[in-house]
Amino acid sequence: MCRLVTDHPDLLPPVPLASLGWLAFFEEQREPHEIDLAPMRIATVHRSRLTALSETGAVKLTLPVHTNTGDFAVGDWVLVHPRTHMLHRRLNRRTVLERRLEGSRTLQPAAANVDTLFIVTSCNADFNQARLERYLALANQGGTNPVILLTKADMAADIDAYRDQAVALQRGLDVVTVNPRLPAAASTLAAWCGVGQTVALVGSSGVGKSTLVNTLAGPGQVHPQETGGIREHDAKGRHTTTSRSLHAIAGGGWVIDTPGMRTLHVSDAEEGIATLFAEITELAPSCRFRDCTHAHEPGCAVQAAVADGRVDLERLIRWRKLLTENRDNTPTSPRPRGRRSAGG
Numbered sequence: 001m002c003r004l005v006t007d008h009p010d011l012l013p014p015v016p017l018a019s020l021g022w023l024a025f026f027e028e029q030r031e032p033h034e035i036d037l038a039p040m041r042i043a044t045v046h047r048s049r050l051t052a053l054s055e056t057g058a059v060k061l062t063l064p065v066h067t068n069t070g071d072f073a074v075g076d077w078v079l080v081h082p083r084t085h086m087l088h089r090r091l092n093r094r095t096v097l098e099r100r101l102e103g104s105r106t107l108q109p110a111a112a113n114v115d116t117l118f119i120v121t122s123c124n125a126d127f128n129q130a131r132l133e134r135y136l137a138l139a140n141q142g143g144t145n146p147v148i149l150l151t152k153a154d155m156a157a158d159i160d161a162y163r164d165q166a167v168a169l170q171r172g173l174d175v176v177t178v179n180p181r182l183p184a185a186a187s188t189l190a191a192w193c194g195v196g197q198t199v200a201l202v203g204s205s206g207v208g209k210s211t212l213v214n215t216l217a218g219p220g221q222v223h224p225q226e227t228g229g230i231r232e233h234d235a236k237g238r239h240t241t242t243s244r245s246l247h248a249i250a251g252g253g254w255v256i257d258t259p260g261m262r263t264l265h266v267s268d269a270e271e272g273i274a275t276l277f278a279e280i281t282e283l284a285p286s287c288r289f290r291d292c293t294h295a296h297e298p299g300c301a302v303q304a305a306v307a308d309g310r311v312d313l314e315r316l317i318r319w320r321k322l323l324t325e326n327r328d329n330t331p332t333s334p335r336p337r338g339r340r341s342a343g344g
Contacts, residue, residue, distance in 0.1 A: 014057050019252060021113060021196045026077050029091045037079040037088050042112075043246040045072050050087070052078065053246070062086045073097075073109035074244040074256050075198060095143040097200060100267040105331050107268060111200040111244060111256045114142070116192040120149045120203035120212065121166075123156035129165060130318055133276055134264045135202055136170050137322065141272030144200075147174045147192060151208040154179070168312075170276050180212035186250060189216070195252030202258055213257045218250035266322055267329035277319045279311055294320075 020041050030037075040052035040059070050061045050069055061078075062085045063069070072078075072090060079088040095114050098107040117139040121127050132148065139146035148166045153159045159177065166175040178185045192199055193216065201209040247255045266273070274281045280302055284292065288299025294316065295303075305311040 014055055015053060015248075017055055019195055020053055021075075021198050021254065022077070023094070023196075025094055026091050030079070034079055034088070036082070038082040039091075040078055040080045041246070042072055042074055042076040042078060045069055045074055045244065052080065054080070059085050070108070073112040074246050075112040075114060075200075075254075076109075077113065097138060097142045097144065097202075098268070099138065100265060100329060110202075110258055113198060114144045114200045114256065115197050116199045117142075117144045117146045118149050118189075118192075118199055118201045118212075119146055120151060120201055120207045120209050122152040122204075122207045123150055123159060123162045124152055126204050126207055127162055127165070129169060130321075131204075131264065132166065132169055133318060133322065134266050136173075136276050137266055137269045137272040137326075138202075138264065139272070140275040141269040145192075146170070147176060149189075149212075150175065150177045151180055151212075153177045171278055178212070180208035180215055183215060185212060185215045186218070190251055193249045193251045193253040193255070197253040198256065199249075199253065200256040200258060209257060213247055213255055216249045216251075216255050217247045265329055266326045269326050270330075273319070273322055273326060277315065277322075279305075280316060280319050283311070 017039060022039060022041075026039065030039075038054055040054040040061075042050055043053050043058060044051045047069060048063075050063065050072060052059055052061055059080075061080060064087060067087065073093075073096065076093065077091045079091065080086065081088060093112045096112050097110045097114060097117065099110060100107050117135070119132060119135045119139070121132060136146050148169075150159070150162055150166065153162075156162060163175055163177070167173060176188060178188050186193070189199075201212065203209055244256055244258050247257065249255050280294070283301040283305055284294070286301035287294070287297070289297055292300050292302075294300050297303075302311060302316065306313050306316060
């Protein structure tokens with residue numbers, strides 16, 4: 001039975017830990033004195049409460065005094081006292097999707113232990129290469145596998161043009177055309193949604209994320225995600241998802257829906273950007289000068305690649321802009337990077 005995790009613990013049946021995504025990576029973090037504590041996975045995060053999934057079903061956690069729920073993300077694994085449901089501690093994350101809110105010096109976790117990030121965009125005015133590159137940098141930095149999903153393909157005059165632009169954004173990038181409203185979407189995405197696998201969805205409002213969550217979860221869910229349309233004049237949608245939550249997928253995996261993020265400020269993502277623009281970063285060591293800006297210096301390998309068509313000039317411009325934005329938004333104090341960013 002595929003149901004949405006809500007604040008009603010009795011709505012979800014017991015689930016084996018392996019089906020929830022429990023791996024040796026997490027088991028190895030348990031200390032000998034913690035063997036009697038129950039592993040649970042965070043299902044919803046609210047300002048003053050957390051709910052989690054366990055082998056015996058869904059529960060509301062009892063939080064120690066002064067617990068900051070902002071330190072937790074949907075998808076986190078925690079150790080809990082089985083009788084009192086008192087939270088003991090959070091385990092280290094395999095992957096984490098983090099972003100920095102404007103004006104903040106700390107990163108905010110959006111989702112944890114995600115295997116695949118579905119970056120959803122429509123084949124209309126919503127399609128924006130620069131914004132997609134920001135999501136890709138987020139996925140790369142967090143250690144999760146990005147996949148771009150193209151929606152509203154039936155309304156596009158030339159779907160191949162959108163696909164070609166998306167494929168060119170990163171080496172080895174999977175790009176899939178999907179109709180979120182059709183049941184066939186679940187089979188199209190089955191390779192990433194198997195038992196124990198976790199996917200998350202990001203993208204602008206109105207591109208079909210909540211609709212896709214409902215399709216993946218199947219008709220058995222008790223409280224489907226609310227969906228909304230888009231404005232015709234600019235292809236922008238209304239925010240229908242207001243909080244992150246973990247949903248069971250009919251194929252045995254899990255999906256995390258996220259509020260629409262129309263603006264994503266890149267920060268602490270140097271490694272993710274390097275992966276995204278590999279065709280540029282791999283050429284940089286061949287430049288004559290170590291501090292080459294790839295703008296005007298003689299002997300620049302990147303500019304030579306632009307001249308002979310190996311590197312797209314627009315990509316180079318966007319790379320410079322993203323590096324500058326990342327530098328300006330990243331505090332100077334050192335911190336762990338990428339998938340190593342979250343301690344227990």
